[in-house]
Amino acid sequence: MSVTxxxxxxxxxxxxxxxxxxxxxxxxxxxxxxxxxxEVIARLGxxxxxxxxxxxxxxxxxxxxxxxxxxxxxxxxxxxxxxDEASNEYDILVAAGYSTRDTELRLLGMLTNHTxxxxxxxxxxxxxxxLDALADRYNIALCSESIEGSHALTIMIDNKxxxxxxxxxxxxxxxxxxxxxxxxxxxxxxxxxxxxxxYLSSLTDNHIKVREEYIFKRNYDYTCGIQAAHELMRQSxxxxxxxxxxxxxxxxxxxxxxxxxxxxxxxxxxxxxxxISLCEMFTPMITTVSQPAYRMGRTTARRLIDSLxxxxxxxxxxxxxxxxIVRESASI
Amino acid sequence: MSVTxxxxxxxxxxxxxxxxxxxxxxxxxxxxxxxxxxEVIARLGxxxxxxxxxxxxxxxxxxxxxxxxxxxxxxxxxxxxxxDEASNEYDILVAAGYSTRDTELRLLGMLTNHTxxxxxxxxxxxxxxxLDALADRYNIALCSESIEGSHALTIMIDNKxxxxxxxxxxxxxxxxxxxxxxxxxxxxxxxxxxxxxxYLSSLTDNHIKVREEYIFKRNYDYTCGIQAAHELMRQSxxxxxxxxxxxxxxxxxxxxxxxxxxxxxxxxxxxxxxxISLCEMFTPMITTVSQPAYRMGRTTARRLIDSLxxxxxxxxxxxxxxxxIVRESASI
DNA sequence: GTGAAAGCGCTAACAC
DNA sequence: GTGTTAGCGCTTTCAC
Numbered sequence: 001m002s003v004t005x006x007x008x009x010x011x012x013x014x015x016x017x018x019x020x021x022x023x024x025x026x027x028x029x030x031x032x033x034x035x036x037x038x039e040v041i042a043r044l045g046x047x048x049x050x051x052x053x054x055x056x057x058x059x060x061x062x063x064x065x066x067x068x069x070x071x072x073x074x075x076x077x078x079x080x081x082x083x084d085e086a087s088n089e090y091d092i093l094v095a096a097g098y099s100t101r102d103t104e105l106r107l108l109g110m111l112t113n114h115t116x117x118x119x120x121x122x123x124x125x126x127x128x129x130x131l132d133a134l135a136d137r138y139n140i141a142l143c144s145e146s147i148e149g150s151h152a153l154t155i156m157i158d159n160k161x162x163x164x165x166x167x168x169x170x171x172x173x174x175x176x177x178x179x180x181x182x183x184x185x186x187x188x189x190x191x192x193x194x195x196x197x198x199y200l201s202s203l204t205d206n207h208i209k210v211r212e213e214y215i216f217k218r219n220y221d222y223t224c225g226i227q228a229a230h231e232l233m234r235q236s237x238x239x240x241x242x243x244x245x246x247x248x249x250x251x252x253x254x255x256x257x258x259x260x261x262x263x264x265x266x267x268x269x270x271x272x273x274x275x276i277s278l279c280e281m282f283t284p285m286i287t288t289v290s291q292p293a294y295r296m297g298r299t300t301a302r303r304l305i306d307s308l309x310x311x312x313x314x315x316x317x318x319x320x321x322x323x324x325i326v327r328e329s330a331s332i
Numbered sequence: 333m334s335v336t337x338x339x340x341x342x343x344x345x346x347x348x349x350x351x352x353x354x355x356x357x358x359x360x361x362x363x364x365x366x367x368x369x370x371e372v373i374a375r376l377g378x379x380x381x382x383x384x385x386x387x388x389x390x391x392x393x394x395x396x397x398x399x400x401x402x403x404x405x406x407x408x409x410x411x412x413x414x415x416d417e418a419s420n421e422y423d424i425l426v427a428a429g430y431s432t433r434d435t436e437l438r439l440l441g442m443l444t445n446h447t448x449x450x451x452x453x454x455x456x457x458x459x460x461x462x463l464d465a466l467a468d469r470y471n472i473a474l475c476s477e478s479i480e481g482s483h484a485l486t487i488m489i490d491n492k493x494x495x496x497x498x499x500x501x502x503x504x505x506x507x508x509x510x511x512x513x514x515x516x517x518x519x520x521x522x523x524x525x526x527x528x529x530x531y532l533s534s535l536t537d538n539h540i541k542v543r544e545e546y547i548f549k550r551n552y553d554y555t556c557g558i559q560a561a562h563e564l565m566r567q568s569x570x571x572x573x574x575x576x577x578x579x580x581x582x583x584x585x586x587x588x589x590x591x592x593x594x595x596x597x598x599x600x601x602x603x604x605x606x607x608i609s610l611c612e613m614f615t616p617m618i619t620t621v622s623q624p625a626y627r628m629g630r631t632t633a634r635r636l637i638d639s640l641x642x643x644x645x646x647x648x649x650x651x652x653x654x655x656x657i658v659r660e661s662a663s664i
Numbered sequence: 665g666t667g668a669a670a671g672c673g674c675t676a677a678c679a680c
Numbered sequence: 681g682t683g684t685t686a687g688c689g690c691t692t693t694c695a696c
Contacts, residue, residue, distance in 0.1 A: 002444075004688090004689055004690085005689065005690065005691095006689080006690095014666075014667085015666065015667045015668075016667090016689090016690080016691090017666070017667060017668080017669095017691080017692080018665085018666060018667075020690070020691055020692085021665090021666090021691095023690095023691095024691080026691080026692080027665085027666095027692095028665065029665070029666085030665060030666090033665080033666085047441070047444035047445055048445060048689080048690075049387070049445060049446045049688085049689050049690070050445040050446060050447055050689095050690090051383050051386050051387040051392075051446050051447075051688085051689070051690085052387055052672090052688075052689030052690035052691085053689075053690050053691075054383050054672095054690090055381070055383040055384055055387055055672050055673065055674090055688095055689080055690070055691095056671080056672050056689080056690050056691045056692080057672085057690085057691070058672075060383075062447075067402075069408055069412075070399075070402060070403075070407060070408040070411050070412075070426060071402075071403060071404060071405040071406075071407065071408025071409070072403060073403040074403075075402060075403065076401055076402040076403025077403070079402050079428065080401075080402075080428070083428065091427070091439075091442075092427065092428075093425045093426070093427060094402060094425070094426040094427065094428070095423070095424065095425060095426065096411065096412070096415065096424075096426075098412075107423075109379065110423075112379035113379055113380060113381060113382040114381045114382060114383050114673095115382055115383075115394075222609075222612075222613055251613055252613075255613065255615070258615065277554075278610065278613070280554075281554055281583055281584075281587065281610070281614075282613075283587070283590065283615060336672090336673055336674085337673065337674065337675095338673080338674095346682075346683085347682065347683045347684075348673090348674080348675090348683090348684095349675080349676080349682070349683060349684080349685095350681085350682060350683075352674070352675055352676085353675095353681090353682085355674095355675095356675080358675080358676080359676090359681085359682095360681065361681070361682085362681060362682090365681080365682085380673080380674075381672085381673050381674070382673095382674090383672080383673070383674085384672075384673030384674035384675085384688090385673075385674050385675075386674090386688095387672095387673080387674070387675095387687095387688050387689065387690090388673080388674050388675045388676085388687080388688050389674085389675070389688085390688075446689095
């Protein structure tokens with residue numbers, strides 16, 4: 001059996017109320033009493049049971065972060081930002097939703113069952129209607145990835161604008177045969193859709209005809225990048241520049257080019273998305289769009305905690321500035 | 333105000349006990365009543381408050397996993413294993429300790445304040461004495477990384493044996509000038525110590541003199557791998573094989589070799605540790621020791637949950653089999 | 665400055 | 681099969 005506030009009170013010869021006051025500094029307690037209570041707490045090894053406290057206070061001081069999976073450096077940076085901003089006010093708990101709607105919903109249940117006070121989602125399969133219903137009753141924020149049609153608080157970069165700018169820069173550098181590597185319809189994320197829209201806009205605005213055979217859709221991982229290179233670069237009229245919606249795809253694309261004797265960046269320029277640590281380790285180093293992950297995390301946490309404190313929920317999208325990190329794979 | 337079990341009871345015209353029974357299936361309830369209660373629950377959008385439940389039941393069905401940081405694919409795989417094994421019985425919460433003793437201790441406080449039922453640590457800065465004191469009162473397991481002198485339940489590979497075997501294989505392949513790249517004293521982890529011990533043992537057992545100038549100590553990341561290559565490979569009598577205690581170091585080492593015109597694996601063979609996804613993306617692909625991360629996670633969760641159920645804590649170390657994944661950077 | 669007591673939402677023992 | 685009630689550990693009025 002663990003030691004409770006009652007045990008401390010009895011042992012210290014005071015009431016539980018006094019122990020609670022010492023614990024929380026919620027009201028004046030004489031110095032002698034406080035000292036005595038502290039001594040007893042230490043001697044008994046007492047640690048307050050947060051279930052009792054939270055039940056009574058109607059708050060847990062926990063914020064849940066739901067990620068698709070744990071091992072992605074983008075998420076890692078965002079979480080660090082959330083953590084640093086929340087610092088001592090809240091504990092940050094991370095859970096993996098594995099891009100599964102049911103799992104994500106089960107995790108969001110931690111809001112309704114009062115395990116956490118707020119939730120941040122970094123990419124999700126939940127639909128706008130379900131999420132908005134929850135967001136009306138609980139503190140929820142989306143970070144880095146939106147949900148189409150949702151009015152939930154969202155912190156992200158303007159993906160369309162970023163893709164638009166990269167393609168514009170390719171064109172300014174004299175390229176006209178520009179390809180785009182993305183995911184297919186089964187795993188489409190709003191960010192991908194936006195990036196594709198930016199790509200298309202730039203081509204159109206620059207009077208370059210969109211070529212279906214230059215748009216490769218499959219999955220977002222390394223292997224698909226390899227396949228993309230094999231298929232795109234073996235065409236009779238291959239692209240001279242490629243924008244990939246993830247750095248993993250870009251890395252795979254470069255690898256795929258190596259396989260078939262195509263040189264990067266000489267024969268084809270490659271740009272990724274996200275600026276994960278791999279970009280600097282790869283040969284050639286990968287040019288990419290960087291999301292200000294850490295700042296996105298901080299901003300999200302700040303907005304959420306402000307809502308928590310004021311009781312006023314906030315909605316809508318806040319865009320943060322992206323960057324274009326020029327490395328070896330594309331000089332744009 | 334959120335709706336409670338009382339509201340449901342009143343609305344359904346039954347007692348709170350009956351609602352609780354319907355919720356938990358803990359006792360027989362007539363079909364009519366159950367149906368009625370379910371209807372009211374749905375209509376009111378009731379969700380049980382776990383704080384009340386957990387307080388009463390003295391359990392939370394949450395397991396905490398403390399990682400040094402979030403974005404490491406080894407941790408990701410271990411956590412997936414833990415998750416799958418715990419499946420519906422427990423929710424897995426992940427928190428980052430950032431290799432900071434104080435942060436880790438604060439997180440372990442979730443055991444004492446009854447926020448979680450058990451904790452898994454994947455590498456920690458907490459000392460044996462402090463941890464063992466906690467492990468005597470709570471369910472704690474270490475996974476992949478031990479604490480020297482601790483008797484806490486630990487699931488890991490035999491790091492010494494693995495390093496020993498790699499070096500043996502280098503020697504069998506005719507190499508005698510074998511280097512070792514590891515971390516320095518400020519960030520030493522037991523796994524690193526064990527791997528160094530295996531390296532030294534193999535040399536000694538094979539009657540090869542240990543050369544201090546072949547042991548490079550700094551940090552465990554990519555940049556240090558580059559530095560290691562620059563310093564080790566520019567010696568007058570450079571090594572012809574290198575074992576690095578992380579894949580990141582191995583990748584950096586290869587990059588560093590490229591910088592100065594040393595060919596891998598022709599001039600020097602390189603082996604890493606952990607088998608992270610980077611190994612297959614790198615050129616050349618990296619030979620490495622693989623930890624059975626997913627199985628380690630499952631085993632850890634199983635052992636922990638068994639303890640939780642039986643109330644019998646378990647202690648000691650369980651070794652799982654490692655593998656040596658031969659790729660391009662070393663043909664051993 | 666301190667104590668008594670109510671009550672947060674829930675489960676389970678007991679009674680019927 | 682169902683209701684009444686005690687109590688999990690804590691905070692917070694309200695008295696004094």
